[in-house]
Amino acid sequence: MSNKSVLALCVAMALLAGCKPKDAEAPAAAPPPAADAQVAAEVPAAAPPAEAAVAAPAAAAFDIGKIPASDKPLPAWPYVVLPTGYHYYRAEDMAGQSKDLARVPVWTGGQLLWLEGRTFSDAIRSDDGKTYSKFEVRKNLQQAIESLGGVRLSETSYDEATYKANEKALDDFRQEFDRIRDAYWYGSDADTWVIRRADKAVWVVLQTGNDGGGILVAESPLPAAPAN
Known part of the structure; x- marks a missing residue:
């Protein structure tokens, strides 16, 4: 081989060596996440605070002092005179329908009061x-x-909740005062009045249906004023 041929071959080999691609560099490893970011990822986001439950307002205790006192003359016991054409079922034995002392409940519209005093109870019928x-x-x-x-x-x-809380006492009462028992189912139609006197209270509970009714009259000391 001539010197020129050897020289050309060396030049070609040198050029090939210079053009050989370098090995691809390995990608740099990603830096580890910061400690705070890692902890935040592991701990679930706190749920938004729940709204505070609003308790239902307690029913205000009955205050007899808010009832105007009456000094109007009362009829003879049991104070409630029936309209013309109606009579008490046991009108011939009014004393037998009265008790000198009994414990009875009255519903004030927000509170069940248990009273002790003189009572009368009977059915109402038409003539x-x-x-x-x-x-x-x-x-x-x-x-x-x-x-x-x-x-x-x-x-x-x-x-119903009031009935459940007083179930035994109410059931006992309804057995004893059966003429007015229908007024003491929960959710039933029944009117309750109070006549405030200077030294006592007169309570009247009336239940009336399509063909008859019942009444309870109770005379008791004035209920104590509610605590502040």
């Missing part, structure tokens, strides 16, 4: 030849009681 009218009895008794200074506290009985 012979008279058709019983729920509307007539209720309207006339409302007028009669309010003319004595009575104030109506409620037109319905207590709710």
Whole structure:
């Protein structure tokens, strides 16, 4: 081989060596996450604070002091005179329907009060030849009681929760005072009035249906004022 040929071959080999691509550099490893970021990723985001539960307001205790006192003369016991055409079922034995001392409940519209005192209870019936009218009895008794200074506290009985909380005592009462028992189911139609006197309170509970009704009259000391 001539010197020129050897020289050309060396030049070509040198050029090939210079053009050979370098090995690709390995990509640099990503830096480890910062400690705070790693902890934040591991701890789940805190749930937004729940709204505070709003407790239902407690029913205000009954305050007899808010009822105007009445000095109007009361009829003879049991104070409630039925309208013309109606009578107490045991009218011939009014004393037998009265108790000198008994414990009875009355619903004020927000509180069940247990009272001790004199009571009367009986059924209400129409006279012979008279058709019983729920509307007539209720309207006339409302007028009669309010003319004595009575104030109506409620037109319905207590709710189921109140009944459950007093179930044993209410069931015992309903057995003893069966003439007015229908007024003491929860959710039933029943009117409750109170006549506040200077030294006592007179309570009237009326339940009346399509063909008859019942009444409870209770005379008790004035309830204690609610605690502040």
